[in-house]
Amino acid sequence: CYTVSSVKGESKNSFILHKKPASILKNILAKAEENTKIEFDHRNARFTSGNTMLVCRLIEGNYPAYRTVIPKNNPNRLIIGRIDFLNAVRRVAVCSNQSTSHIILKISSGKIIISAEDTSFAISAYENLNCQYDGTDIEIGFKAPFLAEILSNLPYENVCMCLADNCRAVLIISADEKDPSEDLCALLMPIMLNV
Missing domain, CATH: 3.10.150.10 (DNA Polymerase III, subunit A, domain 2)
Known part of the structure; x- marks a missing residue:
């Protein structure tokens, strides 16, 4: 469970990311020297940081009430x-x-x-x-x-x-x-x- 309350968006949204792209994203973010832009719809997510872009398919459904x-x-x-x-x-x-x-x-x-x-x-x-x-x-x-x-x-x-x-x-x-x-x-x- 990871929550960042200092990041604000226009509306409250969420998505579920597969383990493999999450691991890749973790490595990208560790090397990122600037902010990462996150864009997503009901099917895909795109993460852009500098010259690096990661596009991945999302898991369908709602995350369990953990x-x-x-x-x-x-x-x-x-x-x-x-x-x-x-x-x-x-x-x-x-x-x-x-x-x-x-x-x-x-x-x-x-x-x-x-x-x-x-x-x-x-x-x-x-x-x-x-x-x-x-x-x-x-x-x-x-x-x-x-x-x-x-x-x-x-x-x-x-x-x-x-x-x-x-x-x-x-x-x-x-x-x-x-x-x-x-x-x-x-x-x-x-x-x-x-x-």
Whole structure:
């Protein structure tokens, strides 16, 4: 969910962009030295920045009402350096089961343990990281590629994971000072842990 309130248009409009053109657009915008012009109708969108133009087909229909599933009361807060966390997730995920890619986070005051194991090959890995954590101790599982994708796409130095328990969606937001006109959050569903 990304919202920019400082950009004003003549009317309220929206469209749904496929993942591939969104990824291409992300790379174009990273290199853009001037404003990007956005034009769209019910079928196509065109993005123009300097000498670069991207035209793509849009997804038909309305985007689901995602705001209804964003948790409002997640009292447990984990603050951690995004790059260190991402690198640890990637390293530990190498030893996760190839078919599930599950990793487990054990979070307690000042410490997070990221672990994975593949019993088929008798391998496992774990890594300890320092963090700031305000809440009850929790053990929660995720699919490593989903968590890594979110962490690799957030533009923040530090992230805050807002958790309720190990069964409810986790909200990942910035832990840094940010532009008040921009709001970016990611939602990640945990996996059930075999206890």
